[in-house]
Amino acid sequence: MTSADLASRLAAYAASRMPGAVGVEVRDLSRISGGASRQTYRFRLAWTEGGARRERRLILRRDPPASLIDTERRVEFAAYSAFHGSEVPVPEMIWLEEGTKALDQPFSVAEEITGFEAAPALLWAEPYLSAHATLARNKWTLLGHISRADPFALGLDRVMPPPSPEACWVRELDMWEKVLDEDEVEPLPITRAAIRWLRAHPPPPAQKISVVHGDFRTGNFLYDRQGGIHGVLDWEMAHLGDPLEDLGWSLNPVWNFKRDLAGGLVPDVVAIAHWEASSGLRADPSALHWWTLFNCVKGQAIWISSARAWIDGGNREPIMVLPAWGLQNAQDRAILKVMGRL
Numbered sequence: 001m002t003s004a005d006l007a008s009r010l011a012a013y014a015a016s017r018m019p020g021a022v023g024v025e026v027r028d029l030s031r032i033s034g035g036a037s038r039q040t041y042r043f044r045l046a047w048t049e050g051g052a053r054r055e056r057r058l059i060l061r062r063d064p065p066a067s068l069i070d071t072e073r074r075v076e077f078a079a080y081s082a083f084h085g086s087e088v089p090v091p092e093m094i095w096l097e098e099g100t101k102a103l104d105q106p107f108s109v110a111e112e113i114t115g116f117e118a119a120p121a122l123l124w125a126e127p128y129l130s131a132h133a134t135l136a137r138n139k140w141t142l143l144g145h146i147s148r149a150d151p152f153a154l155g156l157d158r159v160m161p162p163p164s165p166e167a168c169w170v171r172e173l174d175m176w177e178k179v180l181d182e183d184e185v186e187p188l189p190i191t192r193a194a195i196r197w198l199r200a201h202p203p204p205p206a207q208k209i210s211v212v213h214g215d216f217r218t219g220n221f222l223y224d225r226q227g228g229i230h231g232v233l234d235w236e237m238a239h240l241g242d243p244l245e246d247l248g249w250s251l252n253p254v255w256n257f258k259r260d261l262a263g264g265l266v267p268d269v270v271a272i273a274h275w276e277a278s279s280g281l282r283a284d285p286s287a288l289h290w291w292t293l294f295n296c297v298k299g300q301a302i303w304i305s306s307a308r309a310w311i312d313g314g315n316r317e318p319i320m321v322l323p324a325w326g327l328q329n330a331q332d333r334a335i336l337k338v339m340g341r342l
Contacts, residue, residue, distance in 0.1 A: 009102060021048065026046075029030045029110060030042055037062070038236070058111060060107060061109075062107040064105070073098065076235045078159045082154040082211075089142075089230055089231050090231060091231060093119075117223055120219045128225060132227070133266065136159050138228060139274075143216050145279075149210070160240045163240065165206040173198055173297070176298045177195055179301040180300070182308075184308075185308065191300045194339065198297065212240065214236070217255045218255055248292040251268055254299055
């Protein structure tokens with residue numbers, strides 16, 4: 001489908017969802033690079049309503065033929081919607097379309113939050129370098145807010161099956177080990193050793209059942225020069241589980257960007273302290289160690305899965321193979337580091 005065809009069909013869909021609007025147009029539709037689990041576009045939606053011409057900047061997220069991770073768009077949409085208007089800043093969700101008639105693939109449309117940055121690469125130079133302490137405080141404070149939220153009061157248990165506190169770890173480990181079993185191209189002895197250790201040393205039951213963002217890391221939020229965070233993005237892997245899972249993912253050494261700091265920003269102890277103060281929960285060191293190592297296994301499963309999708313020809317986008325090429329060895333080294341073997 002050409003960009004012009006996509007814009008025309010998207011405008012027709014928007015018109016069908018806006019009965020009071022006339023002259024609906026999609027302008028400046030452009031693909032945003034990245035986005036391994038959704039094809040992402042930004043565009044301006046213009047229309048006339050009540051005699052006035054109006055316009056809004058929006059984001060289209062459309063399913064590709066195959067993705068880096070298999071995700072449930074209804075879950076993602078529900079997670080964004082649950083936190084919109086809360087102390088966790090997220091874009092407003094506009095439409096969710098699970099059929100294929102309109103754009104050939106299921107998709108969602110959301111508001112675009114503009115004027116801020118997301119790329120981690122900008123953080124290692126001024127003016128952003130001076131804001132690391134503030135950015136880190138805001139980052140792990142927001143993660144604490146997510147962990148503290150009551151998923152049942154938010155109604156998220158209707159779309160995210162809640163595990164028992166005792167079952168959080170085994171459900172997640174079983175799921176990601178299955179991905180490795182199905183998708184690995186060559187033996188992964190370091191990852192398999194980590195899995196054996198994880199199964200032999202299970203963590204304690206979760207302190208509570210929390211919303212788990214699933215990919216909370218530097219690079220998945222919008223920030224400004226002063227260290228403010230204006231949007232938490234990429235909720236594709238959201239689920240209910242142990243809140244330490246999210247904290248452990250944020251401490252995965254591959255997200256240190258070779259700076260030996262949590263998220264490339266501050267020492268681990270500082271990040272953990274911010275999270276504890278915000279969440280009201282405790283990061284038991286042994287439990288957090290388990291979840292950090294688990295997240296190294298999860299990361300490896302994601303990179304291996306993306307490589308498999310590329311090898312099998314289901315999705316030949318460069319984003320599918322580059323993470324596997326660039327991060328598989330780094331994730332092995334992260335596993336060894338967390339296990340004290342590096």
